[in-house]
Amino acid sequence: MRVADITVEQLPALAGLYETLSRLPQDTAHMAAVFSRMDASPDYHLLGAVSGEGELVGALMGVVCLDVVGPCRPFMVVENVIVAARHRRRGVGRRLLAEIERRARARDCFYLMLVSGPGREDAQAFYTAQGYFKSAGFKKRL
Numbered sequence: 001m002r003v004a005d006i007t008v009e010q011l012p013a014l015a016g017l018y019e020t021l022s023r024l025p026q027d028t029a030h031m032a033a034v035f036s037r038m039d040a041s042p043d044y045h046l047l048g049a050v051s052g053e054g055e056l057v058g059a060l061m062g063v064v065c066l067d068v069v070g071p072c073r074p075f076m077v078v079e080n081v082i083v084a085a086r087h088r089r090r091g092v093g094r095r096l097l098a099e100i101e102r103r104a105r106a107r108d109c110f111y112l113m114l115v116s117g118p119g120r121e122d123a124q125a126f127y128t129a130q131g132y133f134k135s136a137g138f139k140k141r142l
Contacts, residue, residue: 013056058083058092078114
């Protein structure tokens with residue numbers, strides 16, 4: 001398995017993964033337009049895990065955010081973490097998080113943060129095992 005930047009050719013497979021995460025249909029044409037903007041920015045990191053057979057089996061997105069507090073070091077928000085159900089507990093998520101952490105360190109990020117929805121105890125146990133700790137977080141859908 002290898003972890004690398006998602007390519008435009010992988011967007012249909014990525015859409016399939018994200019449909020299982022969000023339970024919403026994905027508009028691949030709109031995804032491609034947004035992907036083009038993300039791909040042009042050094043602050044966006046859309047990573048995919050590809051199996052030895054060439055199948056996209058996991059993905060996540062990291063976004064570097066500038067900060068004006070203290071030493072003004074950036075931080076990274078990690079979102080949309082997904083691993084195909086049949087590939088879980090095989091190191092896919094661990095490899096994705098290790099690569100995004102490597103990139104965050106390369107950008108001198110002070111910390112990474114992510115949120116996990118209520119009721120996702122397996123995912124939360126996984127994040128804890130990767131060195132993340134629980135912190136109060138809030139979301140408001142718009």
